[in-house]
Amino acid sequence: MGTPAARIADLLEGATTASNPPARPPPPTPxxxxxxxxxxxxxxxxxxxxxxxxxxxxxxxxxxxxxxxxxxxxxxxxxxxxxxxxxxxxxxxxxxxxxxxxxxxxxxxxxxxxxxxxxxxxxxxxxxxxxxxxxxxxxxxxxxxxxxxxxxxxxxxxxxxxxxxxxxxxxxxxxxxxxxxxxxxxxxxxxxxxxxxxxxxxxxxxxxxxxxxxxxxxxxxxxxxxxxxxxxxxxxLFAPSAAVYALAALTRLAGPAGAGAGVAAPEGAPEGAPEGAPDGGPDPPPAEEEALRTVLAGFDPNIRGKIREQLALLAEVQRTDLSLTVGRSVEGPEGSVPVRMSVQSGVGGLRWAALTGRATVPERLVPVEMGLLRELVDRLTEPSVEDARELPDLLSRFVVPPDFQRLLTDDATVLLELDRDTASVPWEFLAEIQQAGGERRDPLAIRTQLSRQLRTPYSRVMSEGLSDGPLRALVIGDPGDPEKGFQLPGARAEALAVATRLKDLGVKVTLFVGAANSVRQPGVDPARRLDVLRVLLCGGNHIVHYCGHSDFDFSGTGRRSGWVFADGLLTAQELALLERPPLIVVANACYTARLGGSTGPGPGTGAGAGTGTGPGTGTGAGSQAGPPGVADQTPWGNPQAALVPSLADEFLRMGVGHYIGAAWRIPDEQGVTFAQQFYTHLFTGGSSEAASTVGSAVRTARRKLYEQRAGGQQDADAASNGQRWSAWAAYQHYGDAADPFVRPDASDRPGGS
CATH class of the missing domain: 3.40.220.10 (Leucine Aminopeptidase, subunit E, domain 1)
Incomplete structure (x- = not known):
């Protein structure tokens, strides 16, 4: 065989030989x-x-x-x-x-x-x-x-x-x-x-x-x-390199038999062939031939001869003798290098780039017709059951470059770097491309940790780490004015359930429920904006959990977004002087579209967190038209889709480490389930050697909702079924999924839950 010798190093570079033609044109002349x-x-x-x-x-x-x-x-x-x-x-x-x-x-x-x-x-x-x-x-x-x-x-x-x-x-x-x-x-x-x-x-x-x-x-x-x-x-010595060294060592077993493989009868020759030379070559040492036969036994007889020929080619490899023990990697998805994808809106479509543990994929431009993408985003924001089943595959095919689609696996954590426009897309629905007749796999956000990061022109403020003392949490529920139709019994129930669960997990909780002019919760202070601001600025809370309405406000300069209270909107602007921002903010808050001058529905028809099946709920203001100009702030034309990224942007700017928000209305019991699963895993889900990560807690809570998506009340209408079916995808996590959460000391934690 006249094939040029290949060096070990060339095996990873795609050396050009007779059996290995060039896969791509050579680089330009320097x-x-x-x-x-x-x-x-x-x-x-x-x-x-x-x-x-x-x-x-x-x-x-x-x-x-x-x-x-x-x-x-x-x-x-x-x-x-x-x-x-x-x-x-x-x-x-x-x-x-x-x-x-x-x-x-x-x-x-x-x-x-x-x-x-x-x-x-x-x-x-x-x-x-x-x-x-x-x-x-x-x-x-x-x-x-x-x-x-x-x-x-x-x-x-x-x-x-x-x-x-x-x-x-x-x-x-x-x-x-x-x-x-x-x-x-x-x-x-x-x-x-x-x-x-x-x-x-x-x-x-x-x-x-x-x-x-x-x-x-x-x-x-x-x-x-x-x-x-x-x-x-x-x-x-990592696995790919170990494989090359193993192949180089295996070529020694091919010996003279491999050298003759190119002119010999293929594997499966007539039975009269000599026992020691099944390929027609000289007899190799019996022990080496037995080892080679063992290696080739699992291959189709028609290709065994070709394998021997390739091994003979590798016999010319320049080897380095090593005395190494190679073990199988035990790192799972949570221990591997994250896959980082950047998706930015640009002229002519969406610009993508990807960074993995192995390589960076250069930028790709995906031409996207914005009218179609606008409709896709609208239909995947609080989708029907049918849309939640059928459209995720279209989302992956329509906007993800083909060579990026192979990265959508459960082998590693996925971090999406987005701008304010692309953050409006419900990326949690991303799924592997389904072949015709192929088995449908669970969505990416269920199989692995998927989080978001906003690309912004500013720097976050430096925040202190968690103290050695007990963890503190501020829980706010149903703070809207009932006289304006903002009363949310489901949000009130979620706040009470979250406060109870956090207390059981050893967290010191401050709880505010209901507006001052609403039905009072016995033993619980009402949620006045000034009192909440006082606790935020002075309380040193590590966790803030909000259940209620959110909205945009154009009454001042620029667009602000924040949480709705009976006496006004609470935004990150009011928290600008906060020296120690919360580590985690969880907001089950839905768009209400009533503070910017639009006319909302009357009392008793409020929408927001926990409005899918709870008492006293109706059609929901989340479906109302927003104030003039809201739709113009995003190319998708959907203020609901733009709300969570806007809130996350403001709170992350303030220095919050993680913002977890629901992008559309969530049925009452599912909002409670997500919160309980999230906090339980956050405090108790890590191993004895490592703390839980925020991303793994979000994934655990999403998976629980995903598993329960077909349950619920039998008499629920189609819209409520859609909310139930897609609730898992509504929760968006802004922050680093791999961030560990430092739990309270063992002495502060309960014996079990």
Missing amino acids: EESPRTDGPTVNIIVIWGDLAEVAADLHVTGHYQSVVPAAAELALDRAISVGPRQLITEHTKLGWVDAQLGEVTYFPCKGGAVRSAAVVGMGPMGTLTERRAVQMYASLLGEAVALGHVATMATVLIGAGTGNLSVNQATRALVRGFAGALAPLGPQTPPPRLTEVYVVEVDRLRAEQLHLALAKAAAKLPQLRIGPELREESGGR
């Missing part, structure tokens, strides 16, 4: 090389953990608004003290701008990492090889200019969770570094920075990186690539 005179820098490839390699400066890449993962997360943990991770916190607060090539520094606590920084990669999905050259040039130029940095440790930025292949990223590194060194010229005093460590935690990728760097820098004397791969602590 531009003219930079100057070749001036100072030099040694580049040493290290197999190990970045945080355990000693250097004067440690650097990773950072996408705009993307919380650290992989190497950046390891660096974040290495420099942080206590539960708060510094780079992660700064990212969530919007303090890391991450423009391309911008370097942001962080203080360190000592140890192997003495000084840390991140270099901006721009928005995810936009890092091309040309932009990566600029990024690397900026990084090295800054490190050289510092004057005190002699050694810098980094990773191959842009290839771990980036747009680029290893070869593309190494070319960018080499050209960027050479370009930064060339202007210094031969007469310039040599910089103190003489060594750059490029660290890779996976062994096979480290070999691939070393080969690629040596090839890319072969004609650039400014850069000297270390002749050998250096091994330090923390190196690992």
Whole structure:
């Protein structure tokens, strides 16, 4: 066989051989090389953990608004003290701008990492090889200019969770570094920075990186690539690399038999063939042949000969002998790297980008006819049973790029980064694309943790962490004016049930129920706006739970949204001076459309949380036309769809960590069920080693409603059935699904629930 030999590293890069034709056109020819005179820098490839390699400066890449993962997360943990991770916190607060090539520094606590920084990669999905050259040039130029940095440790930025292949990223590194060194010229005093460590935690990728760097820098004397791969602590062998090494070892078993496989009779030859040479080749050692037969036994006889031929091709692989123990990963969906999708409205449609633990998918533009999307959003906002069953598949096909649809699995947490327009879409309905006749799977938000993040131009305020004392919660129910038709018995019942459950879980609860002019709840203070504001500003509450109406208010400058009280609207604007915002806000609040000047229905027809089946409810104001201008604030034309993102935006701006809101009216008992399931899991659902996450608590509560969607009163009308069927999808979670919730100390928790 005349097939060119393939190296181990090439197996992950798609080496072009006779049996492996190119899957895509080769990269463009690089531009003219930079100057070749001036100072030099040694580049040493290290197999190990970045945080355990000693250097004067440690650097990773950072996408705009993307919380650290992989190497950046390891660096974040290495420099942080206590539960708060510094780079992660700064990212969530919007303090890391991450423009391309911008370097942001962080203080360190000592140890192997003495000084840390991140270099901006721009928005995810936009890092091309040309932009990566600029990024690397900026990084090295800054490190050289510092004057005190002699050694810098980094990773191959842009290839771990980036747009680029290893070869593309190494070319960018080499050209960027050479370009930064060339202007210094031969007469310039040599910089103190003489060594750059490029660290890779996976062994096979480290070999691939070393080969690629040596090839890319072969004609650039400014850069000297270390002749050998250096091994330090923390190196690992991940499953794909282990598979390649296993195949390389298996080729040895093919032996001479494999070499003859290309001209021999295929597997399943006549019975007269020699026992030791079923493929017609020379007899291999019996033990090796038995092992090979065991491997091939599970394959169709028609392709066994082809497998032997491929193994023979792999026999030419350049191997590295390793003595390693490889175990199966035990990380489940909650422990894996989140899939982060960005969906932004733009000219001509929706712009998508995706970042996973393996790669970033560059931006895709999905042409969307806004009239159709407007109708789809309207029909999926408080949908009928039929629409809730049939339209999610259309949503996934209509607006999700085809190569993004494969990411909609339950292998990892999904975080959707949205703007104010795309946040109006009920993404919780996303589902895998169904093939004709295929089995329908549960929606994505039921199978995994799905949360949202709003892309905004402002920074959140820094909030304190939870104290060591007991957790406190503020619960507000049915605060609207009954004389204006805002009385909600279901919301009142939910507030009482939530307060009872939180008390059972060891939380100190402040409860306000009903307006001052409504029927009083014995032993409970009425929900006056001023009293609620006092407790919010002075009470140090970790959790706020609201059940009632919400609305937009255009009476002032700009559009505000907030919670409806008998004496006015309570918005985040009133909470601007709050020094310690709540960690979690849960709002079962529905659009009412009566504060902006529109005429609402009379008393006894109020809508909102808990209005599906409770007494004293009617058609609901959620279906009324909004005040002039509300529909114009979103391309979907549905003020109900725009309400939860608007409320979340205001409260997140104030510094709230998580906002969980219902996007349409929820039947009474289902609102209570969601709240009880959410808080129970939040406080008791984690393992003994780790706290529960907010995202897992939301998923647990959604799943409970999903399982109960076909139940309920037999005489409920079609609209109520629709509310029941889709209630699980109404709850939107804004925040990081992976955020752990610090529960009370064991001494404060009840013995059981």
